[in-house]
Amino acid sequence: MSKLVSKTIVAAMLAGCFAASAFAQSNGTPSSKATADINTLVKCTMSTATSNDGGAQIPQSCVNLYTGAEVATQNEWVTIMEKPVKLSNSQSLVVSPSLVTGLYTQTRTKTSTNSTSTAQAMGGVYMKAVLTDDAGNEIVAAPLSSCSSGVLGCQEVAGDWGVQLDTRIQTLTQSLSTCTVMDMTGTTQIGTCDFTSIIDLVLNTTSAHTFNFVFPNVGQGVYTLSVKAAVASGASVIGSGTAVGAAAFGLGSMIAESVRFVHDFEF
Structure with a gap:
């Protein structure tokens, strides 16, 4: 040469x-194959319902259950982790966020003879990953891009689909029939009786979850990767009783890696 x-x-x-x-x-933004982030933000929400049940002891707020702040409005997305990423042509992004979630449900029924009471409480924690380009356009990750109301695990929050990390619906129903007093032979009614039964069921769980999101064939450019979470709660009482539903999220982490899938990859 x-x-x-x-x-x-x-x-x-x-x-x-x-x-x-x-x-x-x-x-x-320097080029890199991977990035990571952590979350220590704690958010929670709580709903209560009570009817003719003055003896019930319930938490004052979800802050009493979880060390953190209440969300301004439940069923809204809160950004918990965010990093810039730079991708070249034919690259895809695989994101694996993990999050600790907590659910609290309390259902208490107070039922008298010849009546029925039902208490229901729910809590849920949802998560999604969002990729936003310089123009502000959002790219929906798979499998959320294939979500619909008929797919188990999909949850719509504020018009956007997320994955159900943790959900619970707790229902307690109690019925008491009419009370009668019979004579010694058991054939003649000689009076009636009346009493009240109270049943209280409380469940409090904390768990950690991981879910994988995929952004296939994104294209060259600089993007902002965001992981968002949402919490929801609900409570209702029919008859007499008390219901409390609460949900929270806390400690979390995220790992994102750029990859090249096989040629013409698609789901």
């Missing part, structure tokens, strides 16, 4: 390296 050709090749390589470096510096 002549010195002229050798110098030409070296110059071309240096020019290519300089151009790639200039592109990375111009947008302020």
Whole structure:
């Protein structure tokens, strides 16, 4: 190889390296194969319902159950982890966030003879991953891009689909029939009786969950990767009783990695 050709090749390589470096510096985001983030934000929500049940002891708020702040409005998405990512052509992004969730449900029925009472409480924690380009356009991750109301595990919150990390619906129903007093032979009614029965059921659980989100064939550019979570609660009473439903999320982590899937990959 002549010195002229050798110098030409070296110059071309240096020019290519300089151009790639200039592109990375111009947008302020270095190229990388992976990124990560953590979450220590604690958010919670609680709903209560009570009817003719003055003796019930219920928490004052979800903050009494979980160390954290209440959400301004339940069923809204809260950004808990966020990182910039830079992708080249034909690259896809695999995101694996993990989150600790907590659910609290209390159902208490107070039922007298010849009546029925039902108390129901629910709590839920949902999560989604969002990729946003420089223009503000959001890319929906798979499998959420295939979600519908008929798919188990999909949950719509504020118009956007998320995955159900943790949900519970607790229902307690109690019925008491009419009470009668019979004579010694058991054939003649000689009076009636009246009493009240109270049943209280409380469940409090904390667990950790991981879910994988995939952004296939995103395209070259700089994006903002966000992981968002939402909480929901509900409570209702028919008859006499008390219901409390609460949900919370806390400690979490996220790992995102750029990959190249097989040619023409699609779900």
